[in-house]
Amino acid sequence: MGVSRRDLLRGAGGLVLGFGMGGIAGLTNGMAAEPQTGAALLPWPYKKLDVDAVAERGYEGYYKGACCYGAFEGIVGELRKAVGGPYSTFPTEMMVFGEGGVAGISTLCGSLNGAAMTIFLTTGGAEKGGKEKAFALIRELFNWYEQEQLPDYTPRNPRFQIVRSVSRSPLCHVSVTNWCKASKVKSFSKERAERCAWITASVARHTAQLLNDNAAGIFKAAHAIPASEQTCRGCHDQGGVLENTRGMMDCGGCHFTPKTRHPKV
Ligand code: HEC
Ligand code: HEC
Numbered sequence: 001m002g003v004s005r006r007d008l009l010r011g012a013g014g015l016v017l018g019f020g021m022g023g024i025a026g027l028t029n030g031m032a033a034e035p036q037t038g039a040a041l042l043p044w045p046y047k048k049l050d051v052d053a054v055a056e057r058g059y060e061g062y063y064k065g066a067c068c069y070g071a072f073e074g075i076v077g078e079l080r081k082a083v084g085g086p087y088s089t090f091p092t093e094m095m096v097f098g099e100g101g102v103a104g105i106s107t108l109c110g111s112l113n114g115a116a117m118t119i120f121l122t123t124g125g126a127e128k129g130g131k132e133k134a135f136a137l138i139r140e141l142f143n144w145y146e147q148e149q150l151p152d153y154t155p156r157n158p159r160f161q162i163v164r165s166v167s168r169s170p171l172c173h174v175s176v177t178n179w180c181k182a183s184k185v186k187s188f189s190k191e192r193a194e195r196c197a198w199i200t201a202s203v204a205r206h207t208a209q210l211l212n213d214n215a216a217g218i219f220k221a222a223h224a225i226p227a228s229e230q231t232c233r234g235c236h237d238q239g240g241v242l243e244n245t246r247g248m249m250d251c252g253g254c255h256f257t258p259k260t261r262h263p264k265v
Contacts, residue, residue, distance in 0.1 A: 040086035042125040058204030059155040062197035067110030068098025074204030075118040101172030111203040143223035151198035168253040
């Protein structure tokens with residue numbers, strides 16, 4: 001027909017009103033995807049950030065919109081100041097979705113979720129070869145989170161003092177539970193919220209450090225997948241004799257003792 005949906009919307013306001021929702025949806029079906037003419041292509045420009053300013057903004061952000069929002073806003077808020085441009089119109093508020101491992105479901109730690117998005121936004125893309133650098137940075141961040149004693153950043157005006165723990169997992173559920181064990185504090189207490197605010201600050205800060213290193217051309221992964229996990233993956237992951245699962249999380253965090261019939265490893 002040679003008439004795009006946009007032409008219709010622009011050129012024939014009265015006509016469009018007459019279509020109703022069903023009519024528009026019907027016309028759109030089968031057409032090529034609309035090009036994103038207004039969107040800034042990835043990667044968005046990055047400028048070296050003050051990692052402590054990112055941490056403080058992440059900490060404050062936690063008390064406004066929780067972990068995912070805090071980590072994302074920690075970095076994107078500082079980029080809004082330093083770069084402006086597309087960052088000025090990004091609705092960071094949407095990152096509240098990631099709270100408590102997505103809507104409190106306790107899957108992926110929200111601070112990791114928000115931070116991974118900032119990494120992809122500033123270093124990634126869908127073009128061929130566009131994701132490798134971003135994925136390398138994200139994997140380093142996740143391995144660091146799984147293996148280190150965290151939180152490793154103390155906010156300037158903390159509400160409580162917080163003990164450290166090792167999560168052994170990128171999951172909110174495991175991370176929170178291991179901290180509750182270490183601290184003997186309840187999972188819905190104010191202290192636990194403060195712990196996650198510190199975690200948010202720590203993750204945002206570490207992410208900014210990785211992005212700074214990447215921008216300076218000196219990024220090098222410092223945390224490898226544990227050898228025990230590599231052994232498991234050797235049989236169970238891509239290319240293994242079984243190839244019946246996939247994962248780059250510490251297997252031992254959930255499979256404490258594989259059961260009967262399991263080969264000696
Ligand atoms: C040498 C190859 C090999 C390695 C290494 C290996 N597995 Fe397995 N795994 C197997 C085989 C074979 C089975 C049995 C499959 C069946 O019976 O269907 C199995 C079964 C399992 C099962 C299901 C049954 C059970 O025992 O619970 C789990 C879970 C599992 N492996 C986890 C792991 C983890 C975690 C590691 C690393 C600590 C690991 N595997 C390392 C070969 C391997
Ligand atoms: C977040 C927890 C978690 C982590 C981490 C995890 N798994 Fe699992 N895995 C599960 C659950 C839950 C199931 C399904 C229930 C079951 O069979 O135990 C499962 C199932 C499996 C099975 C199939 C078991 C069967 O009955 O045949 C294998 C094999 C397995 N996982 C291997 C791995 C390996 C290898 C890793 C590390 C790369 C890993 N898992 C990491 C939770 C986890």
